Amino acid sequence: MINPTKKDQIYAETHEAIAAFQFDESVVAVFPDMIQRSVPGYQTILTGIGELTREYAQDYSNLYDLGCSLGAASLTMRRSLKAKNSQIIAVDNSEAMIERAKEYIQAYHSKVPIAFKKADICDIRIENASVVVINFTLQFIDPKQRDALINKVYRGLKPGGILIVSEKLHFDNKAVQDAIEHMHLQFKRANGYSELEISQKRSSLENVLITETDQQHLNRFQQAGFINSSIWFQAYNFASFLAIKQR
Numbered sequence: 001m002i003n004p005t006k007k008d009q010i011y012a013e014t015h016e017a018i019a020a021f022q023f024d025e026s027v028v029a030v031f032p033d034m035i036q037r038s039v040p041g042y043q044t045i046l047t048g049i050g051e052l053t054r055e056y057a058q059d060y061s062n063l064y065d066l067g068c069s070l071g072a073a074s075l076t077m078r079r080s081l082k083a084k085n086s087q088i089i090a091v092d093n094s095e096a097m098i099e100r101a102k103e104y105i106q107a108y109h110s111k112v113p114i115a116f117k118k119a120d121i122c123d124i125r126i127e128n129a130s131v132v133v134i135n136f137t138l139q140f141i142d143p144k145q146r147d148a149l150i151n152k153v154y155r156g157l158k159p160g161g162i163l164i165v166s167e168k169l170h171f172d173n174k175a176v177q178d179a180i181e182h183m184h185l186q187f188k189r190a191n192g193y194s195e196l197e198i199s200q201k202r203s204s205l206e207n208v209l210i211t212e213t214d215q216q217h218l219n220r221f222q223q224a225g226f227i228n229s230s231i232w233f234q235a236y237n238f239a240s241f242l243a244i245k246q247r
């Protein structure tokens with residue numbers, strides 16, 4: 001059973017060689033602690049996902065949580081859901097994550113079904129959707145595949161449906177990039193990560209987590225067909241976007 005308070009110490013000791021970051025058993029076991037201590041505003045974003053779901057989920061529709069990890073966004077969506085006869089589809093391509101997510105979610109009872117699927121989010125069908133959440137997962141997708149994924153989401157959304165995308169960002173302006181990155185470093189230090197942990201984690205994420213600017217994201221939403229999109233929340237270099245499909 002998952003222990004949501006188990007501390008992330010994956011990079012606390014010196015690693016001889018830093019392997020590319022993977023969502024394997026070792027990460028799954030500490031995931032709630034890792035994401036809380038690394039992503040400023042994570043909890044507020046989950047609360048916002050709940051609020052937006054309450055407003056925008058439609059009866060007889062699908063709600064998607066793409067890159068669900070342990071299902072935190074699915075849970076918050078389910079708690080806030082007012083729409084009738086809708087279901088949540090939670091997708092992740094890490095076997096370890098999906099298996100733990102299933103166990104984890106069993107602890108919470110609800111009549112709203114959550115269907116867990118182990119799949120690449122670039123390969124699945126999106127249909128009859130009213131809410132699609134991609135919470136800190138687009139950044140792990142090959143940049144060449146990102147346009148196709150967002151286009152697919154747009155096509156699969158019902159009129160009036162929404163897409164929520166949360167991402168780590170970078171900034172074109174070097175002075176701004178340095179200042180905000182420094183604030184994020186301070187956030188991690190304040191949350192107990194050592195210099196060794198921070199630098200080893202950074203190496204392991206290189207070429208795995210590929211950030212874009214806010215404008216790149218907004219342009220992609222527009223090109224996919226979303227007329228209405230904006231950042232609705234930002235903490236340092238972590239932001240969440242809302243895109244609404246016209247009715």
Ligand code: GEK
Binds near residue numbers: 092097
């Ligand atoms: C949360 N949304 O707690 N297809 C499916 N899943 C993928 C893919 C892919 N191509 N690439 C990566 N993943 C969650 C947090 S974590 C964010 C999401 C982070 C999955 C990967 O296995 C992992 O579970 C998740 O995306 C990213 O609200 O760790 O920073």
